[in-house]
Amino acid sequence: MADSRDAVALSFAESWGRLVAGLIGWCGDWDLAEECAAEAFAAAVPVWERDGVPDAPLAWLTTVARNRARDRMRRRTTEEAKITLAVADASEEVAAVDEEDIPDDRLRLIFTCCHPALPMPARVALTLRTLGGLTPAEIGRAFLVTEQTMEKRLVRARGKIRNAGIPYRVPPPELWSERVEGVLAVLYLMFNEGYAASSGEALLRVDVSAEAIRLTRSLVDLLPGEPEVRGLLALMLLTDARRPARVRDGHVVPLAEQDRSRWDLDLITDGARLLDAEPPWGPYAVQARIALCHDVAVQPDDTDWVAIAELYTLLPATAVTELNRAVAVSMAHGPEAALPLVESLADDLADYYLYAATLADLYARVGRRPDAVTALETAIRQAPTGAERRLLRERRDALLSCLDG
Amino acid sequence: MKYVLLHAVDESRLEDPLPVDLDVELDAWIEEMVARGVELDGARLARSSDATTVRVVDRHTTVTDGPFAETKEQVAGYDVIECDDLDAAVAVASAHPTTRIGSIEVRAFDAGMPDPEVPEKAAEGKRRYLMLVCADMRRAMAAEAAAPPADQAPSPDLHDAPDQPDEGDDEIDRWIADAGARRLYGWPLDFPNRAVTVRRVDGRVVTTDGPFAETKEQIAGFDLLECTDLDDAIEVAAGHPVAEGGVLDIRPLLV
Numbered sequence: 001m002a003d004s005r006d007a008v009a010l011s012f013a014e015s016w017g018r019l020v021a022g023l024i025g026w027c028g029d030w031d032l033a034e035e036c037a038a039e040a041f042a043a044a045v046p047v048w049e050r051d052g053v054p055d056a057p058l059a060w061l062t063t064v065a066r067n068r069a070r071d072r073m074r075r076r077t078t079e080e081a082k083i084t085l086a087v088a089d090a091s092e093e094v095a096a097v098d099e100e101d102i103p104d105d106r107l108r109l110i111f112t113c114c115h116p117a118l119p120m121p122a123r124v125a126l127t128l129r130t131l132g133g134l135t136p137a138e139i140g141r142a143f144l145v146t147e148q149t150m151e152k153r154l155v156r157a158r159g160k161i162r163n164a165g166i167p168y169r170v171p172p173p174e175l176w177s178e179r180v181e182g183v184l185a186v187l188y189l190m191f192n193e194g195y196a197a198s199s200g201e202a203l204l205r206v207d208v209s210a211e212a213i214r215l216t217r218s219l220v221d222l223l224p225g226e227p228e229v230r231g232l233l234a235l236m237l238l239t240d241a242r243r244p245a246r247v248r249d250g251h252v253v254p255l256a257e258q259d260r261s262r263w264d265l266d267l268i269t270d271g272a273r274l275l276d277a278e279p280p281w282g283p284y285a286v287q288a289r290i291a292l293c294h295d296v297a298v299q300p301d302d303t304d305w306v307a308i309a310e311l312y313t314l315l316p317a318t319a320v321t322e323l324n325r326a327v328a329v330s331m332a333h334g335p336e337a338a339l340p341l342v343e344s345l346a347d348d349l350a351d352y353y354l355y356a357a358t359l360a361d362l363y364a365r366v367g368r369r370p371d372a373v374t375a376l377e378t379a380i381r382q383a384p385t386g387a388e389r390r391l392l393r394e395r396r397d398a399l400l401s402c403l404d405g
Numbered sequence: 406m407k408y409v410l411l412h413a414v415d416e417s418r419l420e421d422p423l424p425v426d427l428d429v430e431l432d433a434w435i436e437e438m439v440a441r442g443v444e445l446d447g448a449r450l451a452r453s454s455d456a457t458t459v460r461v462v463d464r465h466t467t468v469t470d471g472p473f474a475e476t477k478e479q480v481a482g483y484d485v486i487e488c489d490d491l492d493a494a495v496a497v498a499s500a501h502p503t504t505r506i507g508s509i510e511v512r513a514f515d516a517g518m519p520d521p522e523v524p525e526k527a528a529e530g531k532r533r534y535l536m537l538v539c540a541d542m543r544r545a546m547a548a549e550a551a552a553p554p555a556d557q558a559p560s561p562d563l564h565d566a567p568d569q570p571d572e573g574d575d576e577i578d579r580w581i582a583d584a585g586a587r588r589l590y591g592w593p594l595d596f597p598n599r600a601v602t603v604r605r606v607d608g609r610v611v612t613t614d615g616p617f618a619e620t621k622e623q624i625a626g627f628d629l630l631e632c633t634d635l636d637d638a639i640e641v642a643a644g645h646p647v648a649e650g651g652v653l654d655i656r657p658l659l660v
Contacts, residue, residue: 115635116468116469116470117457117468117469117470117635117639118470119470119471122470156454159454159455160454160455160470163451163452163455163657164451164455164456164457164635164655164657165532165632165633165634165635165638165657166634166635166636167633167634167635167636171636175636
């Protein structure tokens, strides 16, 4: 019994995105597609638990969902619904659907969910809902908003797709690279949000990072010619590998102090395998390589900081990238070499807590402890979460006790 | 002369669909103005949350969600009217039911605008979008105020709005050619400092000087587009000379 329930759950995870994507392609109506997909799964649970999962679960689900959709469309009276029905009727007549005949529309779906004309939070929510199959309540919990708020966000997003005519398609060549970039940005944001939230208090939250990884994995299959998709997946896996050691007793543990025996070697191997050996590497691949440099160091002292500092020069030069590069330089060539680099970023990063924290670290290492304490005070004021503030306070108190002694 | 009426409404108070009495009044207004030959074109727009703005920075197109300015009142519809003068246009606006729920900005088009010819329905498989051409015109308005004598004020047009007064006309012509059949019509508007806004206070019509909202960027003109989908409209917008330095706000028409 438990086995068949697991099988149903597994089939859900695997089929939801393709089912919804196919239904939208079939009838053009996002709300209807989602409602009927959910109903098809609800109908499947008792039947599959009793009889086992069918050989072609997607075909089974598609058939049930299309029949439900057809019933609903017939009951509608508006002109628009009649048009939808006519379109759907023309393309499909019989009830039973062959698995091979169902096109994989997930690419169309993800490009539409990540369209730049939608607000970023809506892109993330829509992708998690329509491709990932998370419920509005689950997504709401992950982003600390109520189910109603999340439902409203989704309704508005689907409304905009319909009203503004956002196309349901894979973008043409002239839009290709920027739209792929847009999809990757949504997935990376999703991963990071989930990652940050995982250090928080709520255990109930759905694992959005895991969902981001799952979606990126399927994107790797759907877009085999895009090295940056693999780069992003590698970056996610190589970051996620450190998750078991990242939080201890509710505190974020800095990289250098993490228990490296708890890092997930399988994920590190998987991530490393995804990376191209030879340049050119896109920004995600470069960041993945940096993560890999950390992941393969058995002890913090083993870290190849020279390589990391070099890799940072391959990233688009933003102030934050420069700050990270400066940290690597300080590790490779000493804090004196890095201080001028960091100090030159003062104007750009005046409000960024990690700037002040980095400066404090360098001051401490060159023996300028009072300056370090002052910088830490700034960082504590600017830090966004309680966990980060706690960590910074501990550092400040340690420095103060050194000063007293 | 031709004028545009921009219907500005606080969307949080906008009911969907419109209350019946308002709807009836709206139909009556349209019927009368069409019969009088005043109304040339007009439509309701989708909510501003369905708007998409397009900018071009260093030849790179940026697409963002939402209207060009986050104001309390948003453009919810427009009418293009033909009237003898501003007073007549204000009278036409005053009779419109929008004054009961919001305000109407009355603005003249630049001279020479041909009559818009807009088929009642969009072509098969096409959608209509109103593209608001928005720019910061404060400098141009200040320059005009400082310079010429009143009797020969140059026709202010949107070509002068951003900092490219010389090749503006050529670029606009090139853009119009590129937009081709996707553009039904469009024309630049007079400066916003010469707009008149009509609203109703305690049941009485009140007219005030200037646009409905004091924003940095103001509507400098508009084009009615007929496109396959939003990406198609974005492409048209990105090619507009004002996209660099200004902003184009794409509003789906309510169907």
